[in-house]
């Protein structure tokens with residue numbers, strides 16, 4: 058994540074005061090040795106107050122369905138029109154202990170294919186859990202009236218475009234896959250989005266998993282060329298005024314110097330596949346763990362212990378080398 062210039066040189070309290078003048082604080086909670094403050098415009102601040110580890114995830118990437126009609130040939134989730142739906146009673150029991158202000162990113166599959174999505178959103182709202190929906194362009198535009206009706210239950214939207222900007226939207230983050238989306242088109246879409254006051258983007262590294270594995274084998278030249286162009290062009294989004302975040306994989310691919318991020322994916326967040334009842338620090342991993350009778354805090358304690366272990370760090374470096382070799386054609 059790029060730190061906005063206005064933060065630099067300010068104390069945590071000064072940052073919070075400045076944020077409160079810009080937008081409303083909507084939740085704050087103590088999570089082990091961390092204080093987490095959530096703001097209405099989608100900003101999150103985390104302040105370390107002691108050495109105690111976090112007790113629960115700040116954010117859960119929650120898959121509620123494998124069903125999706127888009128049939129993207131690179132889908133690492135392997136979603137299909139016949140995909141299964143998660144048991145929503147099971148999902149709600151899992152989420153019950155989360156503190157007010159915890160974020161969940163509800164994804165699939167096509168989240169609107171799950172008939173109990175509104176019930177989940179209402180359940181979360183009553184508990185102060187902040188729900189973000191992950192949608193592609195077709196899902197966003199074909200469900201505008203449903204989204205409007207559910208707007209009081211939705212904190213934010215992650216929007217993956219194909220050809221156009223989302224139009225006016227509250228707390229919307231545009232997702233681009235480095236390796237798939239042409240960066241020239243991404244810049245065009247972001248220029249259009251700025252006119253609707255949409256100014257956040259998340260860059261996600263291509264995942265060689267699910268259908269993404271076979272797609273990579275057929276199209277590796279195009280994917281590499283695409284990644285190279287992203288390396289040259291991604292900073293244009295920042296220069297345009299976008300706030301740009303990256304997942305760890307994109308960070309490995311786009312970093313000018315080959316070093317990992319300071320905070321690793323999975324240290325404060327986790328992935329739950331509620332359809333197949335399994336969990337992992339992040340999505341797209343070949344190894345996941347059965348949920349069984351575990352609570353969300355127990356799953357998080359386990360998945361975080363993996364992420365901060367030296368073995369995991371070695372695996373991530375190995376993954377970074379593999380990722381860069383596959384998607385960039387070099388490791389340096």
Ligand code: SF4
Nearest residue numbers: 125127128129132166
């Ligand atoms: S990538 Fe997303 S939109 Fe495409 S098939 Fe998979 S779940 Fe559906």
